[in-house]
Amino acid sequence: MNWDFYIKSYQSYLKIERGLSKNTVENYSFDLERLCLFLEQNAISVSPVQITQETLQQFLYALSSQVHPRSQARMISGLKSFFNYLIFEEYRTDHPLELIETPRIGRKLPDTLALDEIDALIAAIDLATDQGERNRAMLEVLYGCGLRVSELITLKISDLFFDEGFIKVTGKGNKERFVPIAELAQKYIAYYKKGVRQQLHIQKGFEDTLFLNRRGGQLSRAMIFTIIKDLSLKTGLTKKISPHTFRHSFATHLLENGADLRSIQLMLGHESITTTEIYVHLDRTFLAKVVQEFHPRKS
Template sequence: MKWNSYIKDYQSYLRIERGMSKNTIENYSFDIERLCLFLEINKMEVSPLKITDETIQQFIYHVSKELNPRSQARIISGLKSFFNYLVFEDYRTDNPLELIETPKTGRKLPDTLAVQEIDALIAAIDLSSNEGERNRAMLETLYGCGLRVSELVSLKISDLFFDEGFIKITGKGNKERFVPIGKLTQKYIQIYQNEIRGNLTIKKGCEDTLFLNRRGNQLTRAMIFTIIKDLAVKIGLKKNISPHTLRHSFATHLLENGADLRSIQLMLGHESITTTEIYVHLDRSFLKEVMHSFHPRK
């Protein structure tokens, strides 16, 4: 069916032409592989150049029984991108997803934690272990700088500019930004560097990576998820949280305390201000207070 060769070409296109990150490319590829698996299970031997909108519709109906509308929308978007690429390269004359509608998902408000809940999470870390000092430094960095988990695990020692009060972050699409870092977060990173990291046998290629596992390798994103989930269980937190929850909380707490959306956008590395505007919906009382304080008709 030759799907693999077209997928590999598409991955090269996303990496070289579009400048997408490894994680994004993997997500796009997963959507196509899911379609390939559906074709294989149903013994439909059809190439990406011959597949019809009817077959795609059958696949979408199949995944709709397993996934929520948001996940369905992501798969449709990923497949549209792949077939648009095939049209762009003149492999096909049409996109079989052209007329397939994306399910309405609404706009999901991100989960956030109160400052007291974040304090409780960090206080629950066992500092008697080497991993404890590292985990405290990581959580303080996630929340203190509003990082994505992928940005945290790839953070370099050479990206730390403590004298200037900033760290350099390489975000989505390899776009770089400078994010302010507070004295408290700096302190915990330095404790980890001086007391724990310096005693590790560091694997080749990880010499500049800040946060490492006990074997001196770069941490995985899954490991960060596990650490945070385990801490939530430890303190009896009922919310379903992830590393991204700390990023959302960072933005929400800044907004609640009077920061403007444009500044938050720059710190989060959002390409569009509309992405950042979701945080406006989180605290109605804050908005009411702003109106009463600044509107001439208060």
């Protein structure tokens, strides 16, 4: 397989799963095209799976004399995104740009949903359809448990421990964690299982998969994105949201209501607490309240 295969797969990911505009996808692709041109001009024959840190450093050094530092930062960020994608899809196990720092030029924090916005999205689901019962249960689990979309679509019936009030989640690297699940989400899952799922002709191999498509197979990540996008349009929501927005809102709302970072880290399945700190974008107002409430010399 050559660069074209990986680039086209990456473009589909950016468009369908991340919902990026055509222009943004083209910008990401342009970065990769410049890299491919550099390899061609220097007679370097290597695939995205095999390219090394040294080769990429050569490219970035050559680039530094041609473009503005801000453009360099954007291109490095774009290339890092591409290799993150390759690792996520298990084409690579290492990141060749891991040690390359991107200049800090400011970043836009992702949107979160307010509780009334989440309620409106769920209320907009058409429960007259079988897919409506399923979608309501899925959104409750996304928000109520803070799952990644990949974790949602692979959730199994055998992972449900409702008597204990937990679900078992298999995250990145097949690492398992237990996450509390609210009674409301449990109720909607029960409705879906009893009223919809048991009526499906389930495909072989998916007998234990909780959320299924109408053909009895596993849902795709793209389908979850489509469901949320349609509900967003239906409710007139102007924010740009995705399944990850529910996970981000889960963490942010817990933090704002007094949950500690360590607990949030465990529920999100983050290896490093630093990742959690960035993820929930701690704000100074909240931190001030924490000091006022808990520090022994608060007054």
